[in-house]
Amino acid sequence: MNATAAAAGSRDLDSRGRTVLDRKVLEKIASQVASEESFAGGSSGGFLGIGAHSDFSARPRVTVELAGNIAVLSVEIGLLYPVPLRQATEQLRRRISERVNALTGVEVRQVDITVTWLKPADEYAGRRRLL
């Protein structure tokens, strides 16, 4: 009886098909999670990376190295100035690891963060503003 049920369960699992998660999906999820932090931003505009400018509403650039179910993430991020960089990046690292793991089931082993720009909240101070 048990053997029959197990065989039926196995057939049932096989019939469900496979779910393949592309590396880019992880990159976008991690990027979105990072951008949800109020003190973090990315770069926008430009052409082929030339002329891009810092933007708090843009998603940070994330690259993922996948080895089976383990991922190593590299995040290029811009931060609000002045935030304590160690605390902010540690908070970001923890949040990205937790959220990516919760949403995809992939274990995030490392999150390498490179701070590419720092900008104060009053970013327009000192410039002309269009009304």
Add this chain to the structure above:
Amino acid sequence: MRQHAGALNRTCLVILGILALAGGVLILLMASGTLQAMNPATVAAESPVVTGDLDAVFGPASAKAMVLVAGVAMGALGLLWILAQIPRRNSADRYRLHQDPASGTTLCDASVLGSAVESQINTLPGVVGASALLRGTATEPELAMKVTVNNRADIQDVLHSINTRVIPDLATALETPLRRTGIQLEVSGRNAISGTTVETTGTVVY
């Protein structure tokens, strides 16, 4: 902003000075005859210092090679000393801000922090331009700034703003007090950057 080889110069000049002083004292003792009175084996005053055949000493090829090597070494040292006189920025490369690299690294280029400091200084009233340079490590950072103000700026106010806002903000970002801070002030006839700012919350009616 640039660092000079002041410590190296002082050390080398002290060593050279001690050697020259020792040589001068020796020559004076020899010339006055005091040296021979102290030690009869030494040469007497007003007599040739070298009495032997110099050709026998410097004749062999090994002696010539030794003199040549010593000359080249002294020349190289002198050249290195001259090259050390070139002013250097000695800026920090990348600050490592992580505590446990096993969970991931955190890197921040020192120029990124320098740009943030520059943009903050540029917003101060009366400031025409600024450049900032970070040296040292992430745990012992040093900040050098060059601030150009216009001739109407209140310099005391600018310095006060730098000391109470700019430097503490950098210390907050790096989570450590700055080990050393240097400010170089220049005065220019150009208009201040913040003088072109238009801050308004109202509506402009044309």
